[in-house]
Amino acid sequence: EVQLLESGGGLVQPGGSLRLSCATSGFTFSSYAMSWVRQAPGKGLEWVAGIRGSGTSTYYADSVKGRFTISRDNSENTLYLHMDSLRVEDTAVYYCAKSIPLWSMDYWGQGTLVTVSS
Amino acid sequence: DIQMSQSPSSLSTSVGDRVTMTCRASQDIGSFLNWYQQKPGRAPKFLIYAGSSLQSGVPSRFSGSGSGTDFTLTISSLQPEDIATYYCQQSYSSPLTFGQGTTVEIK
Numbered sequence: 001e002v003q004l005l006e007s008g009g010g011l012v013q014p015g016g017s018l019r020l021s022c023a024t025s026g027f028t029f030s031s032y033a034m035s036w037v038r039q040a041p042g043k044g045l046e047w048v049a050g051i052r053g054s055g056t057s058t059y060y061a062d063s064v065k066g067r068f069t070i071s072r073d074n075s076e077n078t079l080y081l082h083m084d085s086l087r088v089e090d091t092a093v094y095y096c097a098k099s100i101p102l103w104s105m106d107y108w109g110q111g112t113l114v115t116v117s118s
Numbered sequence: 119d120i121q122m123s124q125s126p127s128s129l130s131t132s133v134g135d136r137v138t139m140t141c142r143a144s145q146d147i148g149s150f151l152n153w154y155q156q157k158p159g160r161a162p163k164f165l166i167y168a169g170s171s172l173q174s175g176v177p178s179r180f181s182g183s184g185s186g187t188d189f190t191l192t193i194s195s196l197q198p199e200d201i202a203t204y205y206c207q208q209s210y211s212s213p214l215t216f217g218q219g220t221t222v223e224i225k
Contacts, residue, residue, distance in 0.1 A: 104168075
């Protein structure tokens with residue numbers, strides 16, 4: 001059974017940093033691209049970042065480029081999102097998602113809430 | 119960036135009705151179009167990929183169609199458990215983008 005479990009969310013001040021983790025099981029982690037998708041309170045879905053299975057290629061939304069870094073540890077089956085220079089508008093539930101070819105997202109975690117506020 | 123637009127933003131219907139919603143891309147995306155269902159307080163669920171292919175385990179009352187810029191998600195006979203918000207997403211190019219969602223409610 002495929003499982004994705006996010007952690008690391010919480011309250012942080014504007015300008016601060018946070019690292020999210022997504023522990024996975026039930027599939028060959030290194031064979032699949034992974035994505036982070038966020039959802040601000042009461043809003044729709046916004047793709048944040050993606051990384052190929054090997055970790056050699058990464059992709060970002062313009063809204064986070066230069067501030068967020070996606071990475072993965074294929075030996076630990078874990079995906080990460082390092083977030084710097086956080087803004088109030090980064091407040092959202094952050095989901096990790098397993099991506100099948102052509103960047104469809106077939107499995108999602110339950111999400112972790114990041115709140116940026118002073 | 120490719121913009122995705124969904125209509126209507128919400129619809130109110132009855133159990134057993136046929137429900138149709140549309141998704142339009144700002145440029146040709148071929149069949150690189152996916153659909154997701156999200157219930158309140160839950161993570162999204164993957165329904166349809168490549169415009170019209172049903173994900174394993176998804177009920178056959180769901181179907182997708184379209185290519186190029188115009189796509190449709192249809193629920194042939196609405197069930198109470200289908201009350202949710204539905205999102206389209208293009209996977210043609212980065213950045214991946216979602217539509218703003220269509221919320222399905224029961225009359």
